[in-house]
Amino acid sequence: MSMCYREVTLQQVSEADIGKTLRVAGWVENIRDHGGVSFIDLRDMYAVMQIVIRNGELLEGIRKEQAVSIQGLIEKRDEDTYNPKIPTGTIELEAKEIQILGDVYKALPFEIMTSREVREDVRLKYRYLDLRNQKVRDNIVFRSRVISYLREKMTELGFLEIQTPILCASSPEGARDYIVPSRKYKGKFYALPQAPQQYKQLLMASGFDKYFQIAPCFRDEDARADRSPGEFYQLDFEMSFADQEDVFQVGEEVLSGVFEKFAPEGSAVTKAPYPVYSYKQAMLEFGTDKPDLRNPLRILDLTEFFQKCTFQPFLGKTVRAIRVHAEMSKSFHGKLLKFATEIGMGGLGYLEVLKDGSYKGPIDKFIPEELKEEFRSLARLEVGDTIFFMADREARAAYFAGMMRTELGEKLDLLEKNAFRFCYVNDFPMFERDAQTKEIGFTHNPFSMPQGGLKALETADPTEILAYQYDIVCNGVELSSGAVRNHDLQVMIKAFEIAGYDEEVLKQKFGALYHAFQFGAPPHAGMAPGIDRMIMLLRGEENIREVIAFPMNGNAQDLMCGAPGEVTEQQLREVHIKVRD
Known part of the structure; x- marks a missing residue:
C-alpha cells in the first residue's frame, strides 16, 4: 500500500488505534457544518468514517466526491454520537491535513447515496458514479465472491478450467450472431460465440475428462428483465463418459452449494436430489417449462x-x-x-x-x-x-x-417466502414443425442426443422424438440448459438431415465436430448455469443490469462509452466493408 496516500483502509481502523496519527484516503461523501466544528463522511471501498474538522481553513475548496487524502488523530467519539450503522461508528479522525487527490470540476449528475432512484439512462451514462453507491457496489463485490466460489467448487470436483476462443466461426445455433469482419481475408467473417458449445465438445473429443469455464457468451438478442442484451456469463461445464444423471448430480451439488452459502440468512434451498419433471408434465401441471415451485x-x-x-x-x-x-x-x-x-x-x-x-x-x-x-x-x-x-x-x-x-x-x-426452489425439466421434444412453413426444425440444441438414437430418427415421427435435454429452473427462472450430447456421426448426420441440413452443410457449418466424431469421440454431457441470473436471484433484484458492472441498456447501447458507434472510412476499408444506406 502506498503510504504516500494512505496507511490503512477505513475498515482496518478500530478503537485499538485511538491516539494514533494515521493517513487515510477516499471520497468525500458528505460535508456537515455544525458551527465552528465541521464533519466529513469519508468513504472508501470498504467503509465510511467520520472526519472532524476544527480548523475551518482545511475545508476550503473541499466538495462532495473529491478523492482526498487526510492525515489526523484517531479519537473516541462521544457516546451520544455513536453510529451503530457503520463499523467505525465509535471513532473519528480529527483532520490535521487534507490533500485533494482528484478534484470535482462540475456539478454531479445525481447524489451518489440515492443513485438507485435516478432514471436508468442517467445511471448508465455515469455508471462509474453509480458504482460508488454502496448497494450497487455491493452487488458487484457479491458477484466476485460467487464466481470465486464457483471456480473453487468446480476445481474441487475435478474440473479443469480451460478458455475457449472468442473469435470463432459463425454457425446456426438458434440466436443471432455478432459478426466480426476479417481484415486479412476479404469478405470473410468471424463470429463471437453464442456459447462455447462446439469447443467444449471438441475438448471432450480431445481426451479432457471434465472441463469448465466462466464463459462469456454473445447473442444479438433483445433485452428482458432477466436477460442482458449482447453478452452474458455462464458457468459452462462438460463431462466425458457421462450421462444425464451424472450432470444432474454436479448441477445439484454446485447450485445447492452456492445458494446455501450466499442466499439471505434463513432462506430455504431445495436439497438434492431436485424434483424432475418431463417437459410434457411441466406444461400440464404448471403451464410452462419454467415452473415456480414456490x-x-x-x-x-x-x-x-x-x-x-x-x-x-x-x-x-x-x-x-x-x-x-x-x-x-x-x-x-x-x-x-x-x-x-x-x-x-x-x-x-x-x-x-x-x-x-x-x-x-x-x-x-x-x-x-x-x-x-x-x-x-x-x-x-x-x-x-x-x-x-x-x-x-x-x-x-x-x-x-x-x-x-x-x-x-x-x-x-x-x-413460499424466503425460498429458492429448484427443479429439473427434461425430455424436451427434439424437433418441432414451423407453424407457417410446416417444415421440421430443431426445438432447442441441435447437438443433443435423440432418445432412441438412430433407430428413432429413421422410424419415428420427428415431432414425437424426445431429446436428452434438460433445464434447471429456480423460482420460475431458467438458470441453465444442458444436454447429453450427440457424439455419434451417423446420428448427427440423420438428425441434421431431418432439420433440413444435408451432409455438405453439416461439414461446412460444423466441420470440426463432423471430423472429430470420426476419431473415437466419447459419450459426453454438460450444462451451463447462467451466472448473471443466479446472482440476480440471490440478490433479490428485479433487473439483471443491477448485478453487472457495466451493462448495456435495454436497447443494447453502452451509454457511457457510446457503443455501438461509428468508425472511420479507413477502418471500414481495412476490413473491406461498405455501409449501405
Missing part, C-alpha cells in the same frame, strides 16, 4: 371429463383447471376476468363449492347431476374451493393456465 397451485387436466358434458365452448377443446382454496371478493373475480381477457382468453369460467357441497357458478348447469360426484373427485374439490377453467387448443390452454396460475399465486400471496 407456488402451491397445480393445473388439472379435465379435457376428458368435459367431453361428457353439455358445455359447448369446452367440447373438442383441451380443458385445464386450477383449484384454489381462498376467500375471493366480487371485485377480485372482476380483476381476474380483466387479466384473462388481456392475455387473450374469451372469458373465465369458474365454480365455487358452497357449504352444502353444491356448486355456484355459470358452468354448474352444464354438468349433469350424475357426473357431479365424479367431477368433485377428479378435481379434489372441498367446501370453500373455487375452480377456474381455461379451454382452447392444447398449447394455448396450457399457456392460459400457466399465466392464470402465476396470477392467482401472486395476487393471493400464496408463494
